[in-house]
Amino acid sequence: MADSNYPKCQKKIDPHFGTKAIHVGQNPDQWSFKDVVPPISLTTTYKQYGPNDHAGFEYSRCGNPTRKVLQNCIASLDAGKHCLTFASGLAATTAVVQLLQAGDHILCGDDMYGGTNRYFSKIASKFNVKFTMTDMTNDKNIAKLILPETKLVWMESPTNPCMRVVDLESISTIVHNIRKDIIVVVDNTFQTPYFQRPLELGADVVLYSLSKYMNGHSDVIMGALVVNDTELFDRLAYIQNCKYLHSYKLIRFDIML
Ligand SMILES: *Cc1c(COP(=O)(O)O)cnc(C)c1O
Numbered sequence: 001m002a003d004s005n006y007p008k009c010q011k012k013i014d015p016h017f018g019t020k021a022i023h024v025g026q027n028p029d030q031w032s033f034k035d036v037v038p039p040i041s042l043t044t045t046y047k048q049y050g051p052n053d054h055a056g057f058e059y060s061r062c063g064n065p066t067r068k069v070l071q072n073c074i075a076s077l078d079a080g081k082h083c084l085t086f087a088s089g090l091a092a093t094t095a096v097v098q099l100l101q102a103g104d105h106i107l108c109g110d111d112m113y114g115g116t117n118r119y120f121s122k123i124a125s126k127f128n129v130k131f132t133m134t135d136m137t138n139d140k141n142i143a144k145l146i147l148p149e150t151k152l153v154w155m156e157s158p159t160n161p162c163m164r165v166v167d168l169e170s171i172s173t174i175v176h177n178i179r180k181d182i183i184v185v186v187d188n189t190f191q192t193p194y195f196q197r198p199l200e201l202g203a204d205v206v207l208y209s210l211s212k213y214m215n216g217h218s219d220v221i222m223g224a225l226v227v228n229d230t231e232l233f234d235r236l237a238y239i240q241n242c243k244y245l246h247s248y249k250l251i252r253f254d255i256m257l
Pocket of ligand 1: 088090190
């Protein structure tokens, strides 16, 4: 393919990537013993001096110091504001799809990770979430496939397993020109933020299976979401936690969800 036709992906590697990976979120001064390697917090529950009077963490489903380090670090690698980590990539996928309601529609690639494909077709479909699969390399097709009920556009690039390259920037622009509130999700598991930062290309949510290249050692199952929009982050955090996050406890999420 001629260079000018080649879809734009992140060609400029962040020169500070390595520094961010080993330092962001990891300032030793935040720990009482100044640990240079972030300690692993195994507790489920944190001491409270009175109801809601604690040192920043109450219960580990809502968050814990170790998870916070990882989330801050991943957000910075992706040039995003917020990150949430999950027990697997598929758990992150589930949380995103739970933004939808029965009758809503997802436009997604026709070559997607098998687990995502089966989650959409066998599980989300039971809740009457509809989806259309299309060849995302043909961005001319996209506009006519966006329905009034379309709430999510889901892409991978390169796709798994066929390794097709999708023009994330072009599709994000087309979709957001139709309706700004359609949430564009990019599963960036294959590229990692080292090679491609989808938020900079117009996506709203970056999804990772951290179990693959992000971990790199084949010894962790984990997932992550990275977003810039704080309202969207709040909605996803509420879905993850089923509870108001400590700092947002006065906001009525029921309305937003
Ligand atoms: C593995 C994978 C997932 C799912 O992640 P898990 O951590 O296995 O749940 C999602 N997307 C892609 C592209 C993957 O390769």
